[in-house]
Amino acid sequence: MGKTVRDVLVRTLENLGKKSFKRFKNKLNDWEFKEGYSQIPYGKLEEADEEDVAKFIINYYKEPYGIEVTLGVLEAIDERQAAENLRTALKTVSGCVSHEPAKREDQGAAAGGEQQTGDEKHFVDKHRTDLIQRVTLVAPILDDLLQDGLLPCEAYDTVRSINTNQEKMRALYDHVKSWGNKDKDKFLQSLIRHNPPLIRDLEEAKA
Incomplete structure (x- = not known):
């Protein structure tokens, strides 16, 4: 079985390192979401590990909006290389091309x-x-x-x-x-x- 979006998100978050991962969770909690979407309660995020956060993103925001949110948060905390690596990895998920939000x-x-x-x-x-x-x-x-x-x-x-x-x-x-x-x-x-x-x-x- 090929990689899933969740697998790629987990790997991306694991590669951030402890400090950047904490910044990611803080920024995700402060993110301004589109109408119809709600914040992940910070009580869940505070102690969540990388796998938990990836699961929350998929469960709360589905695809492709969860991908869009993740990329936006990474860029907002100046983890642009991580965002670029995520874009690249998503192109091969289950043989599909990832959705990139229109600029x-x-x-x-x-x-x-x-x-x-x-x-x-x-x-x-x-x-x-x-x-x-x-x-x-x-x-x-x-x-x-x-x-x-x-x-x-x-x-x-x-x-x-x-x-x-x-x-x-x-x-x-x-x-x-x-x-x-x-x-x-x-x-x-x-x-x-x-x-x-x-x-x-x-x-x-x-x-």
Whole structure:
């Protein structure tokens, strides 16, 4: 069996050393998380070892947000080499490419290839409810996202195991909310490829 994300996180934390590992836990406790996510109670973190902290990160934040948080905390405590090593290691986890959060300069095209400005929502955010309720071919979309490196293996397997299309799409959106516009564009292209009538219908409604 190949390495998991948790294995790689454990190794990264073990390589920090005692002082840096303590700084990592302190910064993780002070981190400003996205809406819908909560802090790991410091009572749990204070005495936790590297394996415990890795487990908490995966349990509390799943993937890929747990990876994003870990990279952010490492860089915030000036452990940039550890962050770079983690990025490299994640590329080979279970044969999957790790998700790298989109940088600000990657924010870009909206639904029809038009540039978004200001606070304009991306097509997949604007039509979230309709897409969750009406997408009928979810499996090939998951395959595309796995291939593009937007879904790690564990997340892919989790979403695939859900029974209904609506629940699969709802679970998928837990990951979509952490993506930038460039990644959402890839998601949209997959939607267009596998559910074209629905996307045309939503485009016409938008117009």
